[in-house]
Amino acid sequence: MSKITIAIDGYSSCGKSTLAKALASKLGYAYVDSGAMYRCVTLYALRKGVIKDHSFQESDIVRLLDEIHLTFQFNPNTKSSETFLNGENVEKEIRQMIVSENVSKVSAIHDVRVKMIAIQRKLGKNKGIVMDGRDIGTNVFPFAELKLFMTADTDIRTQRRFDELSSKGQHISFNDVKSNLIYRDHEDTHRKENPLTQAEDAIVLDNSELTREQQLEFVMKLITDLTLSVN
Numbered sequence: 001m002s003k004i005t006i007a008i009d010g011y012s013s014c015g016k017s018t019l020a021k022a023l024a025s026k027l028g029y030a031y032v033d034s035g036a037m038y039r040c041v042t043l044y045a046l047r048k049g050v051i052k053d054h055s056f057q058e059s060d061i062v063r064l065l066d067e068i069h070l071t072f073q074f075n076p077n078t079k080s081s082e083t084f085l086n087g088e089n090v091e092k093e094i095r096q097m098i099v100s101e102n103v104s105k106v107s108a109i110h111d112v113r114v115k116m117i118a119i120q121r122k123l124g125k126n127k128g129i130v131m132d133g134r135d136i137g138t139n140v141f142p143f144a145e146l147k148l149f150m151t152a153d154t155d156i157r158t159q160r161r162f163d164e165l166s167s168k169g170q171h172i173s174f175n176d177v178k179s180n181l182i183y184r185d186h187e188d189t190h191r192k193e194n195p196l197t198q199a200e201d202a203i204v205l206d207n208s209e210l211t212r213e214q215q216l217e218f219v220m221k222l223i224t225d226l227t228l229s230v231n
């Protein structure tokens with residue numbers, strides 16, 4: 001079976017990475033969380049004091065880009081790919097609320113997108129990859145053989161994110177998590193460059209009422225049909 005590219009886009013906390021990881025593991029593909037890259041840039045800018053009280057100068061962030069080196073490593077214990085910023089595993093830190101609050105604005109900066117998209121395309125050049133994000137099917141891999149557009153009810157997404165943060169010891173109220181999701185969805189769909197939109201040839205997956213197993217089964221069936229028709 002020849003390898004394909006799988007692009008998964010959708011709103012915040014829709015379960016994109018959970019599904020992407022499961023698919024990658026089932027298919028023996030690489031998994032890349034493109035949102036983690038934008039989160040790393042944001043974390044680095046926060047650490048450097050370039051973002052203060054949720055505001056920054058774009059030029060200050062752009063100036064930092066050359067100092068940022070991103071790598072990914074598969075962790076066999078957690079069975080998932082982890083993100084490294086200049087050699088440091090930042091998988092936990094990039095999920096902090098302070099990063100979530102600033103990442104949409106940072107990801108809207110032209111030069112930041114140019115750098116991240118170049119890395120993403122390089123990672124995907126040999127196919128056999130599942131990448132999730134906001135512009136993967138529309139912009140990063142417009143020729144991906146399979147494009148999914150994921151969505152789910154806002155309260156269900158909030159609950160999932162709330163549970164995830166709580167399990168990591170981050171105690172943020174349900175309403176604060178919900179406001180952040182709504183805010184990021186608005187920013188991500190309304191920005192000038194590569195906003196989140198559904199690719200014309202994407203298959204919509206609303207997983208509000210679906211278990212992880214049902215989602216995986218649904219997509220594996222799509223892949224089987226697709227590869228049968230291609231091979």
Ligand code: DC
Pocket residue numbers: 012013034035036038039103104107108132133134135136184188
């Ligand atoms: O998937 P995530 O929630 O970790 O992504 C964090 C932010 O990064 C998201 O709010 C928008 C931005 N992003 C983007 O602009 N393009 C992508 N391909 C992935 C994420």
